[in-house]
Amino acid sequence: MPPCRHWAEVPPVRTSGTCLLRSRGEGPRQTVREAFRLVRRPWRVLRAPECGRRRGVDTVEQPTIVAEDLSIAYIERAAGRPHEALSGATFTVEHGGILGVVGTAGSGKTALGRVLSGRGDEGRDSWPFISGGSLHAAGLDLRYPSRADRRRLTLDIGYLAQESGDGLRNDLTVGENIAEPILSRDRSFERRRLGRAAAMLIDAVDLELGMLNKFPFELSRGQRQRVALAQALIVEPKVLIVDEPAQGVDIIARPALFTLLERINAARQCTMVILSHDLATVQRLTEDILVLDRGFVIARGRIDDVLAKPDHPYLLRMREARDFARAPLPGLVERDALLAVDRVADGLFGDFDAATVQAEAAELAEEKLVEQRPEFARFTKQGED
Ligand SMILES: Nc1ncnc2c1ncn2[C@@H]1O[C@H](COP(=O)(O)OP(=O)(O)OP(=O)(O)O)[C@@H](O)[C@H]1O
Structure with missing residues (x-):
């Protein structure tokens, strides 16, 4: 078989209804070294065309997620009765769409993510x-899932919980953990192909290939969380639920993680639900949000529309938080970055006058924002200088 140049040329890689990853250029006689060399290339994920046509599976025209008057409850252990965590939620998510679910602590995000999973x-x-x-x-x-639905659930719906990284098996290597969702269904699955898929995924979540042979307990929490994401992705879910994606992932690694989620969404039309208390986190991936407060949906729509006329105290707080994050600090120098930084540095422990610096910098007519720790600078309010 010649090296594949296009996904349509690749015969579907399937086992027990599972589709695996293949990258461009994959051929049958590649050595492991060659396979690893390919890892650094932009990987593409292939889902066999017929996978989307299995009976009962959603079609492109249908929304992928449909909630109607949905209520979710926990059984309270002490009282032994249900405690409603979410009440009467109605919403849809289009095929290939990303929905951000935002809300304060205890608003019902995790409950929603868990039942969606x-x-x-x-x-x-x-x-x-x-x-x-x-x-x-x-x-x-x-x-009311049928038996067949239950079998398909873990293939079609991926779930990355806040604590997923902690749930990896410490008796398996990282590579084995990533491959586990496949191997638990099909022990005879071709190991080389599986190794390759695990390697591609570990690379995609921005971890060193050498990590494949480590054990989860040898990794940091953020690294384990990324391994859990790779594990969730190996079966190419149609829907991916991610609870607090930035949690436990260091600030340097976050852009890569968000970019990965974007690529998965774009490349596979994977429908996603991103749950977070932080609007900025959600906004990095989508403009389409559902806002929860104490177990009720209080808004649904595009962020700008939802926050344009806030009719709920929580929405008002959200808008203030967003505006605060966007606004330059009072009196913050907006012009030439170097000039401003120099002057601020000069004045760090002395008598820094932001208004004077601002006036000087304005002459340079550049539109740059300078981030400066406010506690070191004595700022004047805008318009008051
Ligand atoms: N195991 C549980 N048993 C009973 N009630 C629970 C349980 N877990 C959560 N709850 C309650 O359900 C409601 C929703 O909780 P949930 O964890 O879904 O909120 P959340 O929005 O995800 O909060 P956070 O951002 O803090 O994770 C809260 O009132 C909470 O106290």
């Missing part, structure tokens, strides 16, 4: 359940 019947303690309404994702009925 469909992992409710895995015997977990304190797992929420759908107490009312309906929820469908990737063509699966998440309230």
Whole structure:
């Protein structure tokens, strides 16, 4: 077989309904070294065309996630009765769309993410359940899943929980952990191909290939979380639920993680739900949000529209937070970066007058913002100098 140049030339790589990753140029006789060399190339993910046409699976025209009057509850252990975490939520997410779910602590984000993941019947303690309404994702009925739905759930819906990195198996290497979702279904799956997919994924989540042979306990929390993302991706889910994507990931690695999520969304039309208390995190990936407050949906739509006329105290606070993040600090120098930084540095422990610097910098007529720790500078309010 000649090296593949286009995905359409590649026969579907499937096992038990699972589709795997292949990169361009893959041929049957490549050595591991060659395979690894390919890893650095932009990888492309191939889902066999017929995978999307399995019976009952959503079509492109249909929204991938449909929640109607959805209520979610936990069983309170002490009281032994249900505690409603989300009430009467109705929303849809289009095929290939990204929905950001924003809300304060305890608003019901995690509860929603968990039921969307469909992992409710895995015997977990304190797992929420759908107490009312309906929820469908990737063509699966998440309230009353059939046996076939249950089998497909973990293939079609990927879930990266806040604590997923901590759930990796310490008796398996990182590579084995990534491959586990495949091997747990098909022990005879071709190992070389699986190794290759794991290598591509570890590279995609911006970790060293050498990490494949380490054990999870040898990794930092942020690294483990990225391994968990690679693990969630190996089965090429149609829907990916990510709870607090920035949590535990250091600030340097965050852009790479967000870029990866964007690429997955674009390359595979993978529908995503990003849950976070932080609007800025969500906004990095989508403009389309659902806002929760104390178990109720209080807004749904594009961020700018939702915050244009806030009719709820939480939306008002969200808007203030967003405007604060966007606004230059009072009296902050907006012009030439070097000049401003020099002057601020000069005045760090002395008598720094931002207004004077601002006036000088304005002459340079450049539109740059300078970030400066406010506690070191004595700023005047804009318009008051
Ligand atoms: N295991 C549980 N048993 C009973 N009630 C719970 C349980 N976990 C959460 N709750 C309650 O359900 C509601 C929603 O919690 P949830 O964890 O979904 O909120 P959240 O928006 O994800 O918060 P955070 O941002 O802090 O993770 C809260 O009132 C919470 O107290």
